[in-house]
Amino acid sequence: MTAAIEATGINKWFGEGEARTHAVKDVDFKASFGEMVYVVGPSGSGKTTMLSMISGILRPNSGAVRIEGTDIWSLGTDALAEFRLHKIGFVFQDFHLFPRLTTAENVAIPLILQKRDWAEALAEAEKDLEVVGLKNRAHLPPVKLSGGEQQRVAIARAITSRPEIMIFDEPTASLDGDTGRNIVQFVREHLLSDKRCIVIVTHDSRIYEFADRILKMEDGKVTGVERSELDAQ
Amino acid sequence: MSLPMPGILRIAYKLLVNDRAKFAALLVGISFAVFLMIEMTSLFAGVLHRSSATVINIGSSIWVMDPAVQTVANTIPLPNYVLDEVRSLPGVKYAVPLYSGSALLKLRDGTYQAATIVGLDDTSLVGSPQMVSGNIQDIFGENAFIAIDDSEFYKLESPHIGTEFELNDHRGKIVGIARVASSALFGTPTLYTTYYRALQYIPNTRFTISYILVEPKTAADIASIKQRVAADGYLALTKDEFMSKISKFYMYQTGIGTNLLLMTLISFIVGLSISGQTFYTFILENIDRFGALKAIGAKSHELVSMILFLATFVALIGYGFGVGLCALLIWLARARLPDYAAMITFPNLGLAFAMVLIIAASSSYFGVRKVLRIEPFDIFRG
Numbered sequence: 001m002t003a004a005i006e007a008t009g010i011n012k013w014f015g016e017g018e019a020r021t022h023a024v025k026d027v028d029f030k031a032s033f034g035e036m037v038y039v040v041g042p043s044g045s046g047k048t049t050m051l052s053m054i055s056g057i058l059r060p061n062s063g064a065v066r067i068e069g070t071d072i073w074s075l076g077t078d079a080l081a082e083f084r085l086h087k088i089g090f091v092f093q094d095f096h097l098f099p100r101l102t103t104a105e106n107v108a109i110p111l112i113l114q115k116r117d118w119a120e121a122l123a124e125a126e127k128d129l130e131v132v133g134l135k136n137r138a139h140l141p142p143v144k145l146s147g148g149e150q151q152r153v154a155i156a157r158a159i160t161s162r163p164e165i166m167i168f169d170e171p172t173a174s175l176d177g178d179t180g181r182n183i184v185q186f187v188r189e190h191l192l193s194d195k196r197c198i199v200i201v202t203h204d205s206r207i208y209e210f211a212d213r214i215l216k217m218e219d220g221k222v223t224g225v226e227r228s229e230l231d232a233q
Numbered sequence: 234m235s236l237p238m239p240g241i242l243r244i245a246y247k248l249l250v251n252d253r254a255k256f257a258a259l260l261v262g263i264s265f266a267v268f269l270m271i272e273m274t275s276l277f278a279g280v281l282h283r284s285s286a287t288v289i290n291i292g293s294s295i296w297v298m299d300p301a302v303q304t305v306a307n308t309i310p311l312p313n314y315v316l317d318e319v320r321s322l323p324g325v326k327y328a329v330p331l332y333s334g335s336a337l338l339k340l341r342d343g344t345y346q347a348a349t350i351v352g353l354d355d356t357s358l359v360g361s362p363q364m365v366s367g368n369i370q371d372i373f374g375e376n377a378f379i380a381i382d383d384s385e386f387y388k389l390e391s392p393h394i395g396t397e398f399e400l401n402d403h404r405g406k407i408v409g410i411a412r413v414a415s416s417a418l419f420g421t422p423t424l425y426t427t428y429y430r431a432l433q434y435i436p437n438t439r440f441t442i443s444y445i446l447v448e449p450k451t452a453a454d455i456a457s458i459k460q461r462v463a464a465d466g467y468l469a470l471t472k473d474e475f476m477s478k479i480s481k482f483y484m485y486q487t488g489i490g491t492n493l494l495l496m497t498l499i500s501f502i503v504g505l506s507i508s509g510q511t512f513y514t515f516i517l518e519n520i521d522r523f524g525a526l527k528a529i530g531a532k533s534h535e536l537v538s539m540i541l542f543l544a545t546f547v548a549l550i551g552y553g554f555g556v557g558l559c560a561l562l563i564w565l566a567r568a569r570l571p572d573y574a575a576m577i578t579f580p581n582l583g584l585a586f587a588m589v590l591i592i593a594a595s596s597s598y599f600g601v602r603k604v605l606r607i608e609p610f611d612i613f614r615g
């Protein structure tokens with residue numbers, strides 16, 4: 001069976017000479033459909049850098065990344081952007097919602113980038129807002145929403161183009177404990193399916209219980225560990 | 234309301250328009266710059282137009298003059314034999330003398346007023362103005378003058394038919410009121426009379442013809458007439474060439490052109506600074522959103538199109554406001570100040586439009602550079 005994501009021997013360093021920092025060192029990573037994988041580790045361990053490389057955001061210095069069998073770093077810039085647009089949904093740590101657009105318009109952005117009709121995209125976005133329980137907030141600007149609600153809007157934006165891969169960067173960082181847990185529980189129960197793979201970067205141990213598999217990163221290297229092992233810590 | 238534009242541009246439009254403070258600042262900056270640029274160049278165009286007022290109002294096809302003449306007001310009288318020579322040239326339909334000079338009038342209330350006196354050829358009255366009241370034939374009456382009802386008319390105490398004045402100890406009488414296409418530049422009222430009366434009433438030099446007005450038989454004759462006149466040591470110019478010569482004098486031989494050009498440049502720099510700065514700030518404030526769009530899957534050319542669209546949109550709206558504001562102000566100024574010379578011309582509008590496009594292009598250049606350099610990875614890193 002083709003893996004959802006398969007990275008082999010990826011390296012990333014920044015700077016040159018004495019200033020060179022090797023952020024990710026010869027990492028192999030694999031995630032399958034129907035799986036919710038966490039990447040955990042202390043700040044500076046390279047987890048966000050690795051996440052960026054496996055999601056087609058940051059080009060590795062060496063190694064390969066395949067998503068559903070496609071070597072994404074062999075694609076041209078526009079083709080890679082198109083690939084991300086259709087295959088990957090992003091939820092950023094700071095949400096990165098557009099304060100001058102309504103909530104529904106924010107959610108509709110991936111569809112608009114796919115050149116869908118504006119009204120049609122908004123109608124789809126409202127359906128996705130209903131999925132995350134925010135249909136009645138569709139016409140409000142994001143700044144009128146709470147942190148948890150903004151996170152849900154960001155999730156709705158990530159799922160609206162029906163991507164097979166979902167990437168979450170520190171999804172609970174801006175939320176209180178209960179809200180964070182509720183959000184991840186919602187993701188697990190409503191968004192994870194056998195046709196979708198979810199990768200979450202976090203260092204919030206309160207949400208470890210929802211993961212299928214947890215990878216720990218330290219000093220740019222990844223160590224596969226079981227969830228129970230981390231739960232015990 | 235549904236706007237017929239691609240979704241990506243609609244996002245850009247909403248990003249800007251819903252940021253009311255930035256949008257207003259951008260519009261004010263560009264509108265103000267356009268207003269200043271058009272105001273300055275319109276003033277210059279108005280001055281240039283009025284400097285050729287006599288040429289425009291008389292309307293002759295060819296003007297024969299001394300080569301040293303620089304403006305229509307600075308006449309260098311021609312000897313009478315030149316008139317005879319021109320009349321004898323092949324291709325000349327007719328040639329008549331014109332007197333153009335100035336005189337001091339003593340008005341009914343005892344005050345003095347400088348005036349431009351135009352003396353038309355007695356036999357043909359070539360270049361006669363459009364009569365508003367009275368008859369052009371009355372110009373042949375005793376002491377007859379026709380007053381031009383332009384922006385300086387009131388300086389003659391708004392005369393009517395029968396109004397009398399004194400000119401160099403001669404009695405003058407208004408026998409008609411007429412209109413002309415353009416008011417003169419120097420703020421003096423204009424009186425028309427016959428060529429010979431002008432010579433009788435106004436002290437003159439040995440030679441008396443200010444200009445010889447020539448009508449060619451056909452347009453093809455113009456070149457040979459000019460050549461023959463030049464061979465005699467004089468200059469024959471078409472109406473447009475004479476106006477161009479006058480314009481060039483004011484543009485390059487006086488400080489008017491340089492000063493107004495400088496003001497136009499300052500307006501451009503002010504507009505560029507305000508708009509460029511505000512637009513760049515807007516891009517910087519939204520840079521993480523552009524980064525997020527890039528991460529989600531927007532292509533570089535789509536982001537560039539967003540920025541170019543925003544810059545063009547703001548530039549065009551600002552241009553419209555600026556032109557409207559300038560037109561309104563000129564209209565208001567003319568209602569209060571009849572002498573106000575500014576006139577909006579297509580070249581003025583074109584120049585301001587070109588400068589606005591430069592402002593938009595410069596502003597978007599820096600914005601585009603910034604947006605193309607943003608890495609989606611920076612969005613992940615926060």
